[in-house]
Amino acid sequence: MVHNFRSDLTVDWCPGCGDFGILTAITKALGNMNLDPEKVVAISGIGCSGKTPHYLNIAGAHTLHGRSIPYSVGVKLANPNLKVLVMGGDGDMLGIGAGHFVAEGRRNSGVVIILYNNSVYGLTKGQAAPTMPLGEKVKSIPRPNIFTKINPIPLAMASGYSFVARGFSSEINHLSDLIQRAVNHEGSSVIEVLQPCPTYNDVNTLDWYRKRVYKLEDDKSWDPIVKNKEEEEEKFDNGYQMSLKWGDHIPIGIMYENNTIPSFTKRLSDIVPNYLKYPPSEQDISDSEGYSILDPFETFIERRID
Amino acid sequence: MQETDINLLVGGPQGGGIDSSANMINMAFSLAGYNIFGVREFHSNIKGRHSYIHLRVKHERPGSLKYPVDIMVALDPDTLFEHMLDVSKGSKIIYDSAFEKFELKQARMITLDTMSRIRYELENRKLPLNINGVLEYFKSVGVILVSLPFDKIINKNLPEGPATRYYNTLGAGATMAIIGLDIEHANDGIKYAFRKKPAVIESNLKVVKGGYDFIKEMGLEAENLEVYPVKPRMLLNGNDSVAIGKLMGGLRFQTYYPITPASDESNLLENHEEMKFLKGEAEKLKTAGLVVVQTEDEISAINMANGAALTGVRSSTATSGPGFSLMSEGISYAGMTEIPVVVTLYMRGGPSTGLPTRNGQADLLFAINTGHGEFPKMVISSGDMEECVYDAMKSLNYAQKYQMPVIHIIDKTLANTMDLVPEIDLKKIKIEKYEENKNHEDYKRFSLNTDTGISPYGVFGKDIYWITGDEHNEYGHITEDVSMRDKMMEKRRKKLETADREIPLNDKVELYGEKNADITYITWGSQKTLLLDAIKELKKNGITANLLYIKMFVPFASDYVEKVLKNANTVIDVESNMNAQAAQVIRMNTGIKIENSILKYNGRHMTLDEILKSTKKIMKEKTEVEVLENGS
Numbered sequence: 001m002v003h004n005f006r007s008d009l010t011v012d013w014c015p016g017c018g019d020f021g022i023l024t025a026i027t028k029a030l031g032n033m034n035l036d037p038e039k040v041v042a043i044s045g046i047g048c049s050g051k052t053p054h055y056l057n058i059a060g061a062h063t064l065h066g067r068s069i070p071y072s073v074g075v076k077l078a079n080p081n082l083k084v085l086v087m088g089g090d091g092d093m094l095g096i097g098a099g100h101f102v103a104e105g106r107r108n109s110g111v112v113i114i115l116y117n118n119s120v121y122g123l124t125k126g127q128a129a130p131t132m133p134l135g136e137k138v139k140s141i142p143r144p145n146i147f148t149k150i151n152p153i154p155l156a157m158a159s160g161y162s163f164v165a166r167g168f169s170s171e172i173n174h175l176s177d178l179i180q181r182a183v184n185h186e187g188s189s190v191i192e193v194l195q196p197c198p199t200y201n202d203v204n205t206l207d208w209y210r211k212r213v214y215k216l217e218d219d220k221s222w223d224p225i226v227k228n229k230e231e232e233e234e235k236f237d238n239g240y241q242m243s244l245k246w247g248d249h250i251p252i253g254i255m256y257e258n259n260t261i262p263s264f265t266k267r268l269s270d271i272v273p274n275y276l277k278y279p280p281s282e283q284d285i286s287d288s289e290g291y292s293i294l295d296p297f298e299t300f301i302e303r304r305i306d
Numbered sequence: 307m308q309e310t311d312i313n314l315l316v317g318g319p320q321g322g323g324i325d326s327s328a329n330m331i332n333m334a335f336s337l338a339g340y341n342i343f344g345v346r347e348f349h350s351n352i353k354g355r356h357s358y359i360h361l362r363v364k365h366e367r368p369g370s371l372k373y374p375v376d377i378m379v380a381l382d383p384d385t386l387f388e389h390m391l392d393v394s395k396g397s398k399i400i401y402d403s404a405f406e407k408f409e410l411k412q413a414r415m416i417t418l419d420t421m422s423r424i425r426y427e428l429e430n431r432k433l434p435l436n437i438n439g440v441l442e443y444f445k446s447v448g449v450i451l452v453s454l455p456f457d458k459i460i461n462k463n464l465p466e467g468p469a470t471r472y473y474n475t476l477g478a479g480a481t482m483a484i485i486g487l488d489i490e491h492a493n494d495g496i497k498y499a500f501r502k503k504p505a506v507i508e509s510n511l512k513v514v515k516g517g518y519d520f521i522k523e524m525g526l527e528a529e530n531l532e533v534y535p536v537k538p539r540m541l542l543n544g545n546d547s548v549a550i551g552k553l554m555g556g557l558r559f560q561t562y563y564p565i566t567p568a569s570d571e572s573n574l575l576e577n578h579e580e581m582k583f584l585k586g587e588a589e590k591l592k593t594a595g596l597v598v599v600q601t602e603d604e605i606s607a608i609n610m611a612n613g614a615a616l617t618g619v620r621s622s623t624a625t626s627g628p629g630f631s632l633m634s635e636g637i638s639y640a641g642m643t644e645i646p647v648v649v650t651l652y653m654r655g656g657p658s659t660g661l662p663t664r665n666g667q668a669d670l671l672f673a674i675n676t677g678h679g680e681f682p683k684m685v686i687s688s689g690d691m692e693e694c695v696y697d698a699m700k701s702l703n704y705a706q707k708y709q710m711p712v713i714h715i716i717d718k719t720l721a722n723t724m725d726l727v728p729e730i731d732l733k734k735i736k737i738e739k740y741e742e743n744k745n746h747e748d749y750k751r752f753s754l755n756t757d758t759g760i761s762p763y764g765v766f767g768k769d770i771y772w773i774t775g776d777e778h779n780e781y782g783h784i785t786e787d788v789s790m791r792d793k794m795m796e797k798r799r800k801k802l803e804t805a806d807r808e809i810p811l812n813d814k815v816e817l818y819g820e821k822n823a824d825i826t827y828i829t830w831g832s833q834k835t836l837l838l839d840a841i842k843e844l845k846k847n848g849i850t851a852n853l854l855y856i857k858m859f860v861p862f863a864s865d866y867v868e869k870v871l872k873n874a875n876t877v878i879d880v881e882s883n884m885n886a887q888a889a890q891v892i893r894m895n896t897g898i899k900i901e902n903s904i905l906k907y908n909g910r911h912m913t914l915d916e917i918l919k920s921t922k923k924i925m926k927e928k929t930e931v932e933v934l935e936n937g938s
Contacts, residue, residue, distance in 0.1 A: 009783060041766050043613070046775075054774070054783050059766045061616060062774035062784075063609065064639055070606040074613025077597050078559050078621070079767050103602035272580045274594035281617035281767060284591035285556030286737040292554040292699075293588040296730050297538060299581055300550060300574075305336045305498065305726070306538035 003037045005030045007057040016206070018118060018169035018195025019048055023055055025167070025175035026085065026114070030058070033180055040083040040183075043072040045092035047123045049116040052087040066097030069104045072111045073264075079281040080265040083183050084111040091121045094130040094150045101152075105159025108187040109264040112179065113161075115152055115190060118197035119204055126200030140200035152192045153243035153255050157236060162187035162261040164239065165254045168213045169195035170206060174252065181254070187263040194250070209250070216242070216253030226258040309365060310340075310531060312485055313372045316477065317358035317389060318381030319415065320351050323474030326499070327379065328359040328724075330478040330510075332541060334495025336726055338487060339534025341367040342541075343835075344724040345911045347938070350566070350662040354415045356384045358938065359724075360911070363485070365534060367726070369690070369835025370914040373936055377484060379477040383408040384416055386440050387424045388938045395448035398526070400480045402456040402473070410435040420938075454480060454520060463516035464509055472513045479517025486528030489518050539728050544721035544832075545570035547691045548650055548714070550730070551698025552622060553581060556737050557648075558596045559614040559621040561607040566662050567721045568624045568652040572598055604629035608636030612645045616773070618740075618765035620702045622648035627656045627669050634676045637711050641681025643773040643782075644752070644761075644798070646705035646740060647712070650698070653831075654718045655909040664909025665718040667831055667882040671890065673713045674860055680795070682802035684708070685860040687715040689834030691725045693857070699735040700813070706740040708805045709760060710798075717882060719911040720832040743769055750780035754793055759800025806861035814863040817870060819852030825921065826874035828900065830856040830888050833880050833912055840917045849925075859891055868896040878924060879903040882912065903931050910937025 005027040013019045030040060042053035046065035053060025063071045072086045093101050093115050104111070119132040126140025130150045137144040156164045163185040167175035175193060182189035194213065196206045216222045224242075226235045239256030269275040287293050297304055316331070318324040325346075332342050340363050348357035360375070362368045374394035380386045380401040387410060393399060410424060425435060431446075433439035444451060456476055460469040475496070482492045492514055500507045521527050542550070549571045552560070562572035580595040597614075601607040607623045614621040625633060630651050640647045653669045655661030673685050684704055688697045697714060705712040743749055743764035751771040753761040761780075764771050772782035777794060779785045819841050827837045834855050841851045854870050871877060871892070879889040879900045884907045889900040904920045906912050913936050920932035 037770060038768060051784075054772055057770065059616075059770050060772045060782075061613070061643075061766075062772065062776065063613075064635055064775055067605065067609040067636070070601065070609035071613035071616075073599070074559070074561075074610040074621070075616055075766055077599065078614035078617040078619040082617075082767055099602050100606055103606065107599075268597060272595035272597070275597070278592040278594040280558035280594075280597055280614070280619040281765070283558055283593055285558065285620065287584075287587050287591070290736045290738070292556070292732050292735075292737065293583050293591060293593065294554050294581060295584050295732060296550045296554065296695075297540065298584070299553070299578060300540065300546070302502075303540045303542055303546060304538055305333065305541055306536060 002031070003057070005037065005057050007055055009054050011055055012051070013048055014199045016196070016198035017048065018193070018197070019052070019116065021169035021172050022114065022116060022175065022193055022195065023052060025172045025179060026056065028172065028176040029179035029183065032176065033183060035083060039081060040085065041075060042085045042087065043068050043075065044087040045089070045097060047089040047092055047121065049087045049089040049092065066092050066095070066100065068092065069097060069100040069113070073104060073107065073109045076109045076111050077264065077268070079279050080110065080276060081279065086111050086113045088113065088115060090115065090117045090119065090129040090131040094152060102155070102159045104188055105156060105161045107264045108160055108162055108261055110186055111188050112182040113188065113190045114179070115192045116195060117152070117192050118195045118201055120197050120200045122197050122200060136203055138200060139202045151243060152190065154240050156190040157239055157256050160261065161190050162258045163189035164256045165189070166192045166194065166252045168209060168252050169193055170210065171213070171252065174215060178254070185257070186266070187261055194252070212248060212250040213252050214249060216251050222253070224254045224256050226260055229260055232258065232260065310363065312363045312377065313375040314361050314363070314377040314379070314481065315358055315375045315389060315392060316361070316379045316381070317356065317385030319353065319384070320348055320355050320357040321353035322381055324357060324359055324381060327381065327474035327478045328361060330475065330495050330499045331361065331481060332724065333498040334482055334487060334492050335363050336539065336541065337494045337498060337536060338491040338531070339536050340365055341726050342724065343368040343371065345371060345719055346722045346724070347910065348663050356388050356415060358385065358389070368839065370839040371911065372914045377481055379481055380405070381473055381477055383437050384413050386437055387413055387416060388420065390424065390427060390440055390443060392938065393444065393449050396450070398450045398452050398484055399444060400452045400454060400477060400484070403453045404456065405437050406441070406453070408437045452480065452484065452524065452526060459516045459520050460513055463512045472510070475510045475513040476517050479514035480521055483518040483521035484526055484528060486531040488530055488533070489515065491533060492518070537728060539726045541724060542691050542727050543724050544691065544694050544716050546574055547694030548698045548716060549574040551695035552702065553578065553596070554695065555699030555702040555735070556620045557622055557702060559611065559619045560596060560598045561601050561610045561623045562598070562625065563601050563604045563607050563629055565626045565629050567654055567718045568626045568629070568650065570721070571624045571650065604632040605636065608633040608647070608649065611647050612636055612640050615645045615647050616766045618763070620706065622650060622702070624650040624652065626652045626654050628659065630669065630673070630676070637683065638677030638679055638681060639775050640711040641677060641683055641798070642679070642775050644709040645711070646709050648701045648705050648714060649711060650714045650716065652716050652718060652721050655907070661909040665882055665911055666907065666909065667717050668884065668887065668907070670715070670859065670883070670887040673715060674891065676713070682710045682798050683860060684710060684712045684805065684858070685715065686712065686858045687830050687856065688720065689831055689855065691727045692730070694720070695730055696735055703735070703738040704805065707738055708801050709740060709763060710801060715831065717831040719882070723832065751782045752778060752780050752794065752797070754780055754797055756797065758804040759797045760804060802861055809858070809861070811863055811866055814858035814861070815866055816855045816857065817852060818855060820850050821852070823850040823852040824875055825849065825851035825925070826870070826877045827851060827853045827880055828856070828877065828888065828892070829853065829880040831882070833882070836912055836914060836917060837880060839914055840921070843914065843918055844921070856888060862891065862895045864895040867892055868898060871896065871898050876925065877902060878921065880912070880917070882906050901930055904934060905931060906934035908935060908937060
């Protein structure tokens, strides 16, 4: 029987919300990949995006504001056989959780971060998020935005993520493809998803985006994949330049993919040889009578005196 | 013959070899069949500022330290200034003759406040503000000065030098000679201490011989000290012991952010990521090692540990006060979502950055009340090495059995106490896991069909379910329904009631000593072994005392504590904080107000002499609060 990756819960996002497109792209990607539903999990933070795991028929953790990344890394490293999807808004990932966002690049644990970017904090009534440009005035804020914006793509690249892409919530097939690519990628991925917030953001509307986005994949000469260390500098530079394009034409697609950066699970298995064979969650921790299988006098021999 | 019982102090600049010096002494006396007990004190500084190790050598295992010390080894002039008042008649001080020219104002690494205290002590006695002033003071009170020409002795025995590198060895050698340990055992100690650096053994042995010869020339050599048969023991501190307990207890995931005095535990675990398991049955089991992650901050540390626990792995984190503050929200989440996680809380002096490298027990009430909202958690505390091991194992058990966060408290003194542990019983604690979910078809993670409040635990990777920090229904989906809210709140509370019912009394509280006693001490943490020693000392003077020792604060053994205190005579609460926090917990749970307390919040370990003195004062002068001030 084909698993239905949508749970039967009623979705309570606003009509017209970009989150619907993202949810559809996720379920589509999971269905297309024919993944074992027990082997993929969803982790989110707080906000509208945070509700996504409840709408998916896979194990899900709706965690704390900004902390979805630490939770996802805990799950992934304890059981690297699991595919871990992380959902977070722009405030969640780049505001309260920015430290984790950067740190996860350094780890490259192998989680898939889907960054819902609508430039506002929706659930608390539309305050400016870290991705809103300086001077932008959406209807929910009393004065034009006084902060400059973070561009998550170069931030992710500079932090060390080995797969960095941008999608658009209304390009569902394209986004679903990006998610599949990311799930199959060994290191950690960031997919920034541009999306409208029909309730609070009356500047970056669905139409506003539709007129501007174009797919990088349509240009056959675009090759963002680093295959060896020699290509790293050039491809990083290309991805960086591409990520800055904004205005009348906004590119979506893979910005940078670097397969020469080892994943954290790979780095761990260099230290603990059986790590991938028997990950922490799968190990036996006691003998048949239920007692410890470790004798400190043998293991901590450097502390022993006799 | 009186039993050998020596208190000694090795002082020197941080990073200047006092650890190495103490290590040689520890190894030598351990191999001669003695027990050692010591505490390491240091500044929040990498190199240069004054640090010291306060040690006790005794055949019968000691649990406390005393001032004045019998022997003081000064590897720098600062030690003589800093510990001027820590010696008395008959104490011996080993120091480099070259220090004699040193002026107090040259001691730039002594903090200004300590400097002015030392200046006051010297001026008050009309002594010059230099080492000669201090030495004059020592002579006036009958201290024996052992002035060694460090360079000369080392150059004579080890012409290739460099002499400065061997000051610590000479200090250790002279100490052992003065105590009367035969040179063979001293040499064994050196060999053991340097067993991983065989190239330096020979040179160190020569320096030790130089120390022995010089002490002999000075006529200070003691009678040959008795030696005893030796069984294998482990030299552990509190950090090591918790790490060992965690590994024995099946920990396979640890997170941490560097902080004193907690990081040493995680460092030891990192060193043993690939573990050695028992031979035999373990070889056929699925074993690999543990994952230790140094996170970007403590917020990540607790939440990553929570995340790992969702896969069923035994997971924990370790921190100290400032980091624990950051973990509060994650602990609240673990309470709400019933995640089994252990937080080892190493207490140091607060508030804020406080005394980063010094002792404190001021976070008890914070640990009990950490996290917003009302949710069940357990708070347990250890007081000696064996407890650190077994309590770490138990914490992992409790967390999984009762599906809640467990906070395991160790104070800084205990974390940095060195103790020889003769045995760790592999069969003492059974590894107990959560009740596993068997219904994979229609799994309700937070099933209300439970008398204990405990619902079967499903894991990510095997079961499909949801968790959320929002109030939720049995499936783990968000709810704001009034009735479901009440049921879930009550279900979570019920787990703590179950834990309270199931956990035996002697895992919560212990009464040591005679049932009817003149004095009943109350304490927790590192003062446990200190007070057990104090009780023995008091008995010699015809005073009977017992100890109501608290190991678990949540759930709390209210009925038993109430019963003991109602029948007690003079009750004295002993804690390393200002507000007698355990006494507050007792009052909160039993309504009993404890009138007398011995408190210390200067960041240093309590010592036997000050406990005895303050107890006497409480008994004779009826003072209610005694604040202890020992320490440098």
